[in-house]
Amino acid sequence: MNTSYNISSYCRIKNHQVSLNGTVIFSEEPSSFPEFIKAAYKAQNTNYPKFFKMDNLSKLAFLAADILLKNESLDSEMENNIALVFSNKASSLDTDVLHQKAIQHKDTYFPSPAVFVYTLPNICLGEISIKYKLYTENSFFIFERFNADHLFAYSNSLLDTNKAESVLCGWVELEGENYEAFLYLISKEGNIEHNKQNIITLYNT
Amino acid sequence: MEALKQELKENIIEQLNLEDMTVEDIADDDMLFGDGLALDSIDALELIVMLDKNYGIKLTDPKEGRAIFESINTMAAYITEHRAK
Numbered sequence: 001m002n003t004s005y006n007i008s009s010y011c012r013i014k015n016h017q018v019s020l021n022g023t024v025i026f027s028e029e030p031s032s033f034p035e036f037i038k039a040a041y042k043a044q045n046t047n048y049p050k051f052f053k054m055d056n057l058s059k060l061a062f063l064a065a066d067i068l069l070k071n072e073s074l075d076s077e078m079e080n081n082i083a084l085v086f087s088n089k090a091s092s093l094d095t096d097v098l099h100q101k102a103i104q105h106k107d108t109y110f111p112s113p114a115v116f117v118y119t120l121p122n123i124c125l126g127e128i129s130i131k132y133k134l135y136t137e138n139s140f141f142i143f144e145r146f147n148a149d150h151l152f153a154y155s156n157s158l159l160d161t162n163k164a165e166s167v168l169c170g171w172v173e174l175e176g177e178n179y180e181a182f183l184y185l186i187s188k189e190g191n192i193e194h195n196k197q198n199i200i201t202l203y204n205t
Numbered sequence: 206m207e208a209l210k211q212e213l214k215e216n217i218i219e220q221l222n223l224e225d226m227t228v229e230d231i232a233d234d235d236m237l238f239g240d241g242l243a244l245d246s247i248d249a250l251e252l253i254v255m256l257d258k259n260y261g262i263k264l265t266d267p268k269e270g271r272a273i274f275e276s277i278n279t280m281a282a283y284i285t286e287h288r289a290k
Contacts, residue, residue, distance in 0.1 A: 052224035053247075110258045113250035114221075 005159055008166075008190030009071060010202050011064045013040070013181040020067055022205065033177050037063060046070070048131060055095040055118035056179075058127050061086065061172040064181040065128045068168065072185070074132060082185075083164035084125045084138035085154055088173040091142050092121040124172065137163050146171050146182070148199040155186050155194070171203070209281045220255060221248050233277045241276075249274060261289030 012019045018026040018040050026043045028036055037059045041051055046066055054062060065084075074080050095118040102111045117123065122140035129138065137158055141150065155167040166187035173180045182203050186194050192202070214228045217237075221244065235241040238249070252274050256262040262284065264270055273283045 049223075049225065052222045110254055112254060113247050117247060 003160060003188075005156065005186050005188060005194040006190035007184050007192040007194050007198060007202070008187050009068050010170075010184035011067045011181070013060060013064050014179065018043075018063070018067065020071075025067070033174070033179055044070075050127070053114065054124075054127055055092075055098075055115070057088075057092060057094060057121065057172065057174045058118060058124040060174050060179055060181050061124035061183075062127050062131070064170075064172065064183045065168060066131070068183060068185050069128075069132055076133070079133050079135055081136055081165040082132070082134055083136045083155075083158045083167045084128060084134065085141075085151060085158070085167055085169040086122075086125060086139070086172050086183075087141040087143050087147060087151065088121060088171060089142065089144060090173060090175040092119050092123070094175050095119050128168075146203055148196050148203065152194070152196045152199055159186065206281055206285060209284060210277050213277055213280055213284075216255060216259065217242075217252075220251055231277060233281075235276055237274050237276060237280075252280075256284070259290075260284050260287075262287050 009021055011021075016028050016030055016036055017024050026040050028039050031039075033056060037056070038052075041059070041063055044063070044067060048066075051059060051062060069082070095115060099111060099115050099119050102115065103109055121142070122138070125138040125140055128134065129136070139154070141147070143150070151169050155169050158164045158167055166185060168183060168185050170183035171180065172183070184199070184202065192198055210233055211228065214231045217223065217231070218226055218228065223242070226242075231242065238244050244252075249270060253264050253267070253270060256264060264273070273279055
């Protein structure tokens with residue numbers, strides 16, 4: 001199909017800053033990731049207590065998605081046909097390590113159910129889906145690095161085959177204090193043409 | 206018993222990540238699930254682990270949890286009677 005799509009908005013969280021469509025909307029002096037993401041979440045005035053129960057990867061993905069989706073004027077009572085296509089390199093390793101520590105020694109073997117449920121990277125897709133009532137296609141890919149080719153082709157396929165009206169797509173990476181979220185929303189709206197070069201340019205900006 | 210109730214409230218807030226809640230927000234007879242603190246099924250599992258880890262109590266029948274975890278009062282009473290540490 002030759003239907004063209006656009007990137008209607010994009011969000012980046014990296015280096016103690018949160019930006020929306022290229023404009024910094026929150027920044028903080030260097031602090032630990034948990035302190036930073038908590039402050040960034042509170043600055044958004046999103047009242048969602050379950051945020052604090054999430055693991056760090058889910059908090060990162062949830063906040064970036066929430067910043068984009070809250071501007072979409074979605075009907076909270078309606079199902080929203082927005083597919084999710086996320087990717088990263090470290091999978092859920094950050095939480096996997098926490099879980100491993102809890103089961104390392106026979107004498108102190110107390111695995112935490114609340115940690116264990118986050119030992120898959122795609123759990124963050126579930127958290128976003130629950131908040132925004134997304135009963136839609138969702139995928140989480142593991143790549144060595146940001147893969148614009150794949151994200152472009154996969155998102156277009158979902159849109160071309162009417163599996164979704166729009167796609168929330170991108171990269172959500174977290175391992176310890178190294179974190180980076182870059183999410184963008186693809187639909188027929190917006191001013192930035194959805195093509196590989198633009199995806200790469202926005203990612204590198 | 207009062208010290209145990211205080212300890213339980215502090216542990217529940219910390220281990221269940223009830224970020225915006227303080228000890229003063231939890232009454233001894235508040236329902237922990239449902240309309241009270243609105244804890245969920247994962248929280249219930251965390252409470253079972255907490256009983257084992259902090260008090261040496263192993264719940265072998267998950268159905269027991271429903272009555273034990275009804276409130277801080279019921280938890281404290283059960284722990285006082287069954288604690289191994």
